[in-house]
Amino acid sequence: MQSDKRLSCSTSHNLLAKQIPANGEYTKLQPTTNITSDGDSSSCGSYASVVKGMPSYSNDVLLKKLDNILVKVEEESSATHLSLEELKEEMKDRYKQTKQQVEVLDNQVKTMEKNFEDLTIRVRGILQNICTSILNPQVIQRSHWKSYWQEQIKLLEEFRSSRSKSKQ
Numbered sequence: 001m002q003s004d005k006r007l008s009c010s011t012s013h014n015l016l017a018k019q020i021p022a023n024g025e026y027t028k029l030q031p032t033t034n035i036t037s038d039g040d041s042s043s044c045g046s047y048a049s050v051v052k053g054m055p056s057y058s059n060d061v062l063l064k065k066l067d068n069i070l071v072k073v074e075e076e077s078s079a080t081h082l083s084l085e086e087l088k089e090e091m092k093d094r095y096k097q098t099k100q101q102v103e104v105l106d107n108q109v110k111t112m113e114k115n116f117e118d119l120t121i122r123v124r125g126i127l128q129n130i131c132t133s134i135l136n137p138q139v140i141q142r143s144h145w146k147s148y149w150q151e152q153i154k155l156l157e158e159f160r161s162s163r164s165k166s167k168q
Contacts (some may be wrong), residue, residue, distance in 0.1 A: 122159060126152055 128153065 119159060122155060126155070 130149075133148075
């Protein structure tokens with residue numbers, strides 16, 4: 001465990017002590033110093049003390065690198081934010097479209113329910129007339145029995161044609 005801390009501290013110091021080219025690109029350079037610590041982990045010091053112990057030109061290069069990283073993170077953050085805003089707007093638009101489609105379908109269902117109710121009332125009336133005429137043919141049909149049934153057939157045909165028009 002003790003050697004791990006020394007290795008970590010030594011590695012951090014070595015990485016910070018590397019010469020970084022002025023163009024800001026990392027290269028496979030060897031550290032200029034190879035400081036190893038034989039003491040406990042406190043002898044390594046904090047990151048801040050390691051940075052303070054480095055030459056100032058290295059600090060400037062590190063700051064430039066960090067600034068470049070922060071700029072890239074900010075750019076990605078802005079791009080992500082814009083993408084999320086676009087997604088949000090698209091979802092709102094889709095929600096509005098879906099809501100309108102649901103309203104149209106709801107109106108169609110209400111119309112179909114009304115038509116079904118009208119059909120049910122007509123069919124019940126016709127069935128009641130049929131049953132009544134079967135029970136007492138003399139009262140309902142009398143001498144106009146043919147015109148009565150023609151009228152019932154005409155009502156059914158009208159309803160069927162109105163249903164076929166509403167489906168189109």
